Amino acid sequence: MVDAIRLLLRADGRVSLRALAHSHGWSQLPPFGWDDDAGVLHRTEQLGTLMVEFEFAQATGDTIELSVRSEAGLSAADQDEVFARARWMLSLDEPLDEFYRLCEDDAHLAHVPAEGRGRMLRSSSVFEDAIKCICTTNTTWAQTKGMVRRLVETLGTSRPAFDGHAFPTPQGMAAAGESVLRDEVRLGYRTPYVYELARQVADRELDLEALRFSTQPTAELRKQLLKIKGIGPYAAASLLVLVGRYDHIGVDSWAQKLVSEQFYAGQPVTEAQVQSAFESFGRWRALAYYFYRWDHFG
DNA sequence: TTCCAGGGGTAGA
């Protein structure tokens, strides 16, 4: 039996679902799926033992409509959880006013506020985002998609009534063990890092979700992330953005290429030059970088 | 074959 409800998700100002889907690569990684023609974002999600399927679509300029199919009726608590996860994934509660004011003074980003851009698509848990970040390092995007797809299909919960699988739980990944992660998911040398992260979260030795609510300075959160094996400077910077900390840019080959071409006439640039290139955006500099990149590389 | 991709861990200085 499948039940369905509809929710309206309002933003404080304009919001574009298409811009969210294109904010970075996450809409191409399961359990997300993005239909560019229809402008619809799908996701299979696990709420405890209950499976649900999300379908996001643009309703009005400041509202996203969320249709939720579930295998059983949703309790009031389930609906609250669905609502909270959806708002988190779409970054709907990010206070972007100050970032938008800074954009208006920038020739490249002046169009961002009116287009409802500026939000990053996130997974429903920091754990999932952390695993995905590890799967983006030192590999091609095609291989990242392959690793995440095999991880979700091999260890994620599914139901006959739904198309996709949910992202695996830390408990499920820890129980599967390193051999499955290495031989079936083919995570390569990332295997022990991913396994150990799943085990620590499953055993409550590590609470990644607390990063969302932390009031500690970004530099302190960065130190904590760098202690996790498999997460280095690049992955830590990506994760900081995904928990709403935008004051540190993750310098990868794309960032260096962008800053080199935009600000230094194609000459090689250092990490410090990348950080300083967006200094005028203050604590929003990483967000400015992401949307510069969106325009530059498409 | 060799190289390397949206890096990161480790040993050694």
Place this chain on the structure above:
DNA sequence: TCTACCCATGGA
């Protein structure tokens, strides 16, 4: 703190 070297995988 900085530098070499190694790391699984798969496409070019």
